Amino acid sequence: MRTETPPTPTPYRSSLPPGRDGFLQLLRAELTKFRSVRRWLIGLAAAALVSVTLTMLASNSGPGNNQAPDALAGPGGGAVQDRFRFVHQPLTGDGEIVARVVSMADGSGGSGERESTVPGDEDHGIVAWAKAGVLIKDGTKQGSRYAALMVTPGHGVRLQHNYTEDLAGSDAAPKNRWLKLVRKGTGFTGYESADGSDWTKVGTVTVAGLPRTAEVGLFVASSDRYTVERSFGTLSEGVGPSKATGVFDHVTLNGAASDAWTGEPIGELSLPKVPDRPDDRPLDEQENREELPPRQEIEDLKGSDRESGGVFTVTGSGDIAPDAFVGGDNLTQGLAGSWVALMVFAALGTLFITSEYRRGMIRTTLTATPRRGRVLVAKALVIGAVSFAVALPATALGFAWAQQRMQDHGYVPPVYLEYSLAHGTGLRAVIGTSAMLALVAVLALAAGAVLRHSAGAITGVILLMLAPLILGGALPLGATQWLFRLTPVAAFSVQRSGMYYPQMERPCMPENACYPLAPAGGLGVLLLWAAALLALAVWRLRKSDV
Amino acid sequence: MEATIEVRELRKQFGRTVAVDGLSFTVEPGQVTGFVGPNGAGKSTTMRSILGLDTPDGGQALIGGRRYAQLRTPLREVGALLDAAAVHPSRRGRDHLLWLARSHGIPRRRVDEVIGQVGLESAARRRAGGYSLGMRQRLGIAAALLGDPPVLMFDEPVNGLDTEGIRWIRGFVRTLAREGRAVLISSHLMSELEDSADHLVVIGRGRLIADTSVAELLSAASGDRVALRTTARTDAMGVLAREGAQVAADGRDSLTVTGMRAERITAVLGTAGVPFSEVREHRATLEEAYMELTRDSVEFAATGPEPVETGEL
Numbered sequence: 097m098r099t100e101t102p103p104t105p106t107p108y109r110s111s112l113p114p115g116r117d118g119f120l121q122l123l124r125a126e127l128t129k130f131r132s133v134r135r136w137l138i139g140l141a142a143a144a145l146v147s148v149t150l151t152m153l154a155s156n157s158g159p160g161n162n163q164a165p166d167a168l169a170g171p172g173g174g175a176v177q178d179r180f181r182f183v184h185q186p187l188t189g190d191g192e193i194v195a196r197v198v199s200m201a202d203g204s205g206g207s208g209e210r211e212s213t214v215p216g217d218e219d220h221g222i223v224a225w226a227k228a229g230v231l232i233k234d235g236t237k238q239g240s241r242y243a244a245l246m247v248t249p250g251h252g253v254r255l256q257h258n259y260t261e262d263l264a265g266s267d268a269a270p271k272n273r274w275l276k277l278v279r280k281g282t283g284f285t286g287y288e289s290a291d292g293s294d295w296t297k298v299g300t301v302t303v304a305g306l307p308r309t310a311e312v313g314l315f316v317a318s319s320d321r322y323t324v325e326r327s328f329g330t331l332s333e334g335v336g337p338s339k340a341t342g343v344f345d346h347v348t349l350n351g352a353a354s355d356a357w358t359g360e361p362i363g364e365l366s367l368p369k370v371p372d373r374p375d376d377r378p379l380d381e382q383e384n385r386e387e388l389p390p391r392q393e394i395e396d397l398k399g400s401d402r403e404s405g406g407v408f409t410v411t412g413s414g415d416i417a418p419d420a421f422v423g424g425d426n427l428t429q430g431l432a433g434s435w436v437a438l439m440v441f442a443a444l445g446t447l448f449i450t451s452e453y454r455r456g457m458i459r460t461t462l463t464a465t466p467r468r469g470r471v472l473v474a475k476a477l478v479i480g481a482v483s484f485a486v487a488l489p490a491t492a493l494g495f496a497w498a499q500q501r502m503q504d505h506g507y508v509p510p511v512y513l514e515y516s517l518a519h520g521t522g523l524r525a526v527i528g529t530s531a532m533l534a535l536v537a538v539l540a541l542a543a544g545a546v547l548r549h550s551a552g553a554i555t556g557v558i559l560l561m562l563a564p565l566i567l568g569g570a571l572p573l574g575a576t577q578w579l580f581r582l583t584p585v586a587a588f589s590v591q592r593s594g595m596y597y598p599q600m601e602r603p604c605m606p607e608n609a610c611y612p613l614a615p616a617g618g619l620g621v622l623l624l625w626a627a628a629l630l631a632l633a634v635w636r637l638r639k640s641d642v
Numbered sequence: 643m644e645a646t647i648e649v650r651e652l653r654k655q656f657g658r659t660v661a662v663d664g665l666s667f668t669v670e671p672g673q674v675t676g677f678v679g680p681n682g683a684g685k686s687t688t689m690r691s692i693l694g695l696d697t698p699d700g701g702q703a704l705i706g707g708r709r710y711a712q713l714r715t716p717l718r719e720v721g722a723l724l725d726a727a728a729v730h731p732s733r734r735g736r737d738h739l740l741w742l743a744r745s746h747g748i749p750r751r752r753v754d755e756v757i758g759q760v761g762l763e764s765a766a767r768r769r770a771g772g773y774s775l776g777m778r779q780r781l782g783i784a785a786a787l788l789g790d791p792p793v794l795m796f797d798e799p800v801n802g803l804d805t806e807g808i809r810w811i812r813g814f815v816r817t818l819a820r821e822g823r824a825v826l827i828s829s830h831l832m833s834e835l836e837d838s839a840d841h842l843v844v845i846g847r848g849r850l851i852a853d854t855s856v857a858e859l860l861s862a863a864s865g866d867r868v869a870l871r872t873t874a875r876t877d878a879m880g881v882l883a884r885e886g887a888q889v890a891a892d893g894r895d896s897l898t899v900t901g902m903r904a905e906r907i908t909a910v911l912g913t914a915g916v917p918f919s920e921v922r923e924h925r926a927t928l929e930e931a932y933m934e935l936t937r938d939s940v941e942f943a944a945t946g947p948e949p950v951e952t953g954e955l
Contacts, residue, residue, distance in 0.1 A: 107645055107671060108792035108822035115715030115789060116747030125745035132737035133730060456728035459695055460785070463722060464745045466694050466711045641696040 119474065122465055126478040133451075136444055140482070143440035144490035147433030151494030154432035158505040159512065167419065168239045168363075169510035171305070174595070176259040176510075177319075178238040179363035179414025181399035182231065184313030191351020192278040193230045193312050195344045195408075196292065197247050200228050200270035203318060203339030203399070203411040224250025225599065226318040227416070228270055228342030230277045232284065233311050238363045243284035243303045244315065244416065245277040254599070255286040255298045260418050262599040265298035270342070279351075282306055292346060312349065313357065316342040316399065316412035324603060326569060326576075331607045337365070337397050337413055344408040359401035363414065365394050418597050425609035426507045427515055427525055427593045430498040434491060434529050441483045441533050442557040445540030448479050450550040458642050469634045472545055476538045476630055484534035491533075492517060492526050513594045521594035528590025528615050532622060536561065539584065539626040545633035560584055568606055576605060577612040584625045586611070589618030644706050645671040645792035645824045647692055647720075651701030654687050654848075661687040663848040664701070669826045671792065674819045676839030676856075677828040678932065684848040685828040686724070689797050693722055705793055717746050720793040721786030726778035731771025735762060735781050738770060742788055756784040761810075775802045783814070794818055795826045800834050812838040832932035844935055852935050856928065863931030864924055868904045870897040871920035872911075881914040882907065898924070 130136060170176035187193075202221040229246025243257040245265075253265030253273065265288050274289035282305075286298035318340035325332045349355065399412040449472075452458040465471050499515050499522065508514070515522035536557065543553040564585040568576040580586050593609035604610040611618055647669035654662040662684040669675045679685050690696040692703040694710030702709065705720050713719050729738050739753045757766045760780040765773060770781065779799060786794055796815070800808045815838050819825045829835055835842070842859060844852040852859065872878045872895060879889045879897065887902035899907055904923050911918050926934075 110718065110790035110792070112718070112748065112752060112790045115718040117714045118747070121745055121747045125741045128737065128741035128744050129730075129733075132734065132741065133732045135732055451730055455730055456725050457730060459690075459693075459724055460728050460742070462695060463693050463724075464717055464742055466713065466716060641690070 117465075119470060122470055122474040123478060125464070126471075126474045127482075130448065130478055130482060136447070139440055139444055140486045143437045144486050147437040147487075147490045148494040148497070150433035150436055151430060151498045152501070154429050155498035155501045155505075159426075159507050167510045170239050170259040170418070171241050172258060172260055173509045174260065174513060175419040176239055177415045177417050177419045178240075178259070179361075179365070180227075180315050180317035180416055181359070181401055181410050181412030182233075182236065182311070182313055182315045182362050183357050183359040183401050183403075183408060183410055184231075184233075184236070184311040185349070185354050185357055186309050187232065187279070187312040187349065188309040188352040190278075190280050191312070191349065191353065192276060193232070193350075194274070194276045194292075194346065194348040195230050195314055196272060196274045196346040197228050197270050198272055198343040198345055198407070200226065200247070200249055200340060200342050203316075203341040203413070222249045222340055223319055223321055223338050224248065225415070225417075226316075226338070226340035227254075228316045228340065228344070228410070229314070230275050231311075231313060231315045231416075232277060232279055232306070234306050236311055236360070236362055241303050241306050242416070243277065243279075243301055243306075245275045245286035245288070245298065246315075247273045247275065247288075251599070253286075253288045253298060255284075255301060256416070256599065257284065257301050257303050259416065260597060261301065262597070263299045263301065266296065274346070279310075279312075312353065314342075314344050314347065314408055314410055315416075316340055316410040317415050318413050319415035319417065319600075322603070324573065324605075326573065326605070326607070331569075331605075337393070339397065339399065339411055339413045341409060341411040344410065345406055347406065347408060357403065359410070361398040361412070365397060365414075417600060418595065425593045425595070426499075426502055426512045427521065428591050428609055429502065430495040430515065430522075431491065431525060431529050431591055432498075433494050434487075434533060437487055437490065437533050438536050438561060439558055441487070441537040442540040442561075443554050444483070445479050445537035446544035446550055446553040446557070448475060449541055449544040450548060450553065453548045454550070462642055468637045472542075472630060472634050472637060476541055476626075479541050480534045480538045483537040484530055487530035487533040488527070491530050495522065495526050515594065524615055525591050528587075528619060531619055532587040532590055535587065535619070535622045535626050536584070539622070539629060542626060542629035542633045546629060546636055565606070573603055573605060580606060580611050580618075581613055581621070584622045586613050586618040586621035589613045590615045645822070646706060647793060647795070647824060647826060648704045648707070649688065649692065649701070650704070652688060652691060652698050652703055653700035654684075654691060654696060655699050661848050662691070662698075665845060665848065665850055666701075667843045667850060667853050669793070669824045669843075670841070671824040672819060672822050673840035674815050674825045674827060674838050675841045675843060676832075676835035677826055677843050677845075678832055678835065679830065679845040679851075680936075681830050683830075683845050685830075685845065686797055687848075688845075689722070689724065689795055689826075689828065692795065693720075693724070715746050715789070717742065717748070717789030717791065719789070719791050720795065721789060721791040722795040722797075723779070723782035723786045723799060724795075724797045726775065726782040729770040729773075729778065729781065731769065733770055734767055735770050735773065735777075736766040738781065739766075739784055739788060742785055746789060748788060752788060752790075756787045759787060760784045760814075776804065776807045779803060779807070779811075783811075792822070793824045793826075797828045798830070799827060800829070808834070832928045836928045844932070846936055859931050859935075860926055860928065863926035863934050865926075866900060866903065867924040868899045868902065868907055869920070869922045869924050870899055870907065870918060871895055872897065872916065872918040874916050874918075877914070877916045878911060878918065881910060881916055885910050 167175040225248055227246040227248055229244055231244040233242035234240035241258055245255050247253050247270040249270055252267035255263040274292045276287040278285045282302050283300055285300040287295040288298055289295045318338045320335040321338045323334040397413040401410045496517050517523055540557040543557050547553045561584055564579040564583045568579050589611035592611050596610045604612055649665055649667050652662050652665045677685055691698045743753050757763055760783050762780045765777050799811050815825050839856055841855050882889045882899055888900045890898045892898055904921050908921055
């Protein structure tokens with residue numbers, strides 16, 4: 097029966113408890129959405145499984161080279177180079193050495209047949225990381241502990257110890273630079289000065305385990321010249337020896353020393369395995385000419401030293417530094433499966449939003465939560481957290497397993513670093529890679545929200561992560577480094593090998609697991625991309641009708 | 643909060659097409675308001691504007707005096723079914739309701755409560771992709787009821803339902819209105835609202851055509867016509883015309899009388915001794931009333947009842 101006038105409205109009163117609209121409720125709603133689509137959960141499980149399996153496959157073979165016996169181990173266990181000219185005498189107990197580096201020059205007479213990759217190096221023909229300075233070392237055997245204060249043509253004054261550690265002083269050039277290294281127990285303090293009276297502290301380092309009596313003196317080293325050629329996936333690196341000559345004066349040694357100097361080369365290049373044949377063939381047809389310098393050159397590389405009226409002229413070759421050439425990168429091999437996870441997460445991140453557009457469910461979502469920005473932020477947090485929660489155990493398991501197998505297959509120190517979850521680099525790489533995968537999922541979600549099209553967004557994100565890697569192999573080194581600073585692949589810096597040392601001649605490139613940004617910085621770049629794209633998505637969602 | 647929907651001078655344009663053009667109406671609590679107009683008349687746009695999904699170009703749509711975007715727990719204040727197909731096919735019906743409940747901190751037992759209310763118990767744990775249209779409509783209605791809101795909006799809820807489903811929805815919305823809620827139901831067919839709506843808002847081409855109670859509309863459309871069945875057609879016409887009524891013959895033995903009530907017709911014919919077999923006050927159907935209303939609306943010219951002029955062809 098219809099009535100002429102509507103019934104007097106008795107306002108409807110609900111018996112439900114009042115609703116809550118907190119962000120936590122929104123997060124729970126989005127999490128419920130994610131876990132209630134079974135094929136997404138299957139996708140996650142498959143990503144984890146395939147990721148671990150692929151990592152296992154990548155770790156299946158041995159290192160396949162026989163450099164291991166030649167490698168020299170430093171006090172830290174890693175491979176090191178320790179070859180230089182040393183003018184030294186024993187010093188017992190505390191003391192100090194002072195010297196002025198008058199000048200430094202290329203010691204090979206300027207035969208720059210190979211171009212160094214270090215900028216500015218071409219001018220004076222001396223490698224940027226050539227070193228002249230004062231050194232306190234545990235004896236004269238290679239690979240022993242030391243502390244050294246030096247000046248370099250390209251990188252100013254440095255206080256280094258035990259091969260891997262490096263502390264920068266001023267940018268001063270090796271011209272009339274005063275250096276002072278003071279020993280107090282196991283503590284070593286470096287000072288530098290322009291005039292020998294006004295000293296600036298470079299820093300203090302501790303060299304544990306250095307005996308009371310150590311060799312102290314002047315040293316000169318000149319690291320190998322480095323060449324690199326890169327084109328679409330192939331990489332040829334070349335190294336050739338170099339020499340440098342340093343001139344010292346005002347050399348003072350305070351402490352229990354003898355005042356009698358001995359000059360000698362520390363370490364030497366191994367002789368060519370095939371003897372230099374006195375044959376009549378033209379020089380350029382002789383074998384091994386490219387690989388190893390001929391016998392005479394090796395003799396020359398031992399350098400020389402002389403003293404006249406308190407002026408020491410020291411010529412040396414080689415380097416006191418980590419040896420990053422000897423082994424390969426065995427860190428990323430333990431993370432090989434992360435590529436599969438990356439693609440699955442990119443797909444899931446996109447589908448988490450595009451499926452809502454496809455079915456018109458976005459209207460239900462925005463009806464339940466009219467504050468649209470919060471919806472996207474909640475979605476981003478949920479997909480990021482879910483991805484991280486799956487990526488972390490999968491990456492950790494694959495990594496730990498693969499590293500163990502690789503060690504069993506001969507990836508052992510000093511040529512290869514020993515990585516595990518218990519150590520900084522391995523742990524950083526695993527957590528960092530998982531964080532990278534989670535951020536890729538967020539990036540994909542944002543791309544999906546902007547494009548509102550699954551295939552386009554998934555392809556776009558995967559291309560964004562792949563294209564710089566492919567392009568990077570073809571572009572000049574400088575351009576590649578910028579790609580790895582500016583694009584989302586910067587995040588691969590979390591997989592930076594433990595063999596990366598800034599104080600090395602070798603240029604930083606993805607091929608040797610080196611990235612121009614620090615791990616946190618690289619991850620930050622990806623985070624900025626994800627945040628920027630998410631902001632764009634929020635802006636678009638807010639301004640448009642759905 | 644007063645349980646009403648107020649639409650004030652609402653205007654919405656898509657490109658050059660004006661979808662809603664200065665539309666104003668109010669949906670009162672305690673009754674079912676039918677929202678009628680042909681496809682493309684602007685019903686869905688109006689409903690999306692009320693829900694804050696579309697931003698109006700002018701005017702406003704308020705729920706209990708506030709814009710939708712200002713509602714903090716909207717599901718507690720208005721429940722809406724816009725598109726029953728808007729469910730992820732891999733998600734189970736119950737999970738669809740569960741995430742909605744989670745977003746408002748609505749307890750889990752309420753989910754089972756509304757599932758029972760719409761009679762979806764047997765299907766709630768199945769994936770929504772396998773639902774029939776009727777089950778999806780029920781799921782959508784359950785979602786609208788989840789927050790137990792005083793205002794409800796259903797867009798074409800009977801679309802594609804079988805007779806039993808239609809009957810169920812009619813009864814259901816009447817129950818909801820009796821509880822004191824404001825209920826708005828849209829349809830492009832007036833006949834669908836015949837037994838459920840108390841009030842009607844009729845629109846065409848985005849403009850308001852009528853905002854009236856169903857009773858008023860019907861009485862206006864019915865006029866005071868009486869249908870008379872008699873074998874003595876000529877006699878009856880003469881007698882009634884003499885007494886001041888207008889009489890028109892519409893069949894061999896049937897007449898339509900205007901300007902005279904049925905009791906008087908009986909008396910006049912009885913006095914004059916004219917035989918008749920039936921005197922019936924004409925009662926317009928809602929569909930007829932709707933046709934009458936929209937006859938002038940250009941939108942309907944092509945499908946309207948007016949004959950097409952063919953003389954010049």
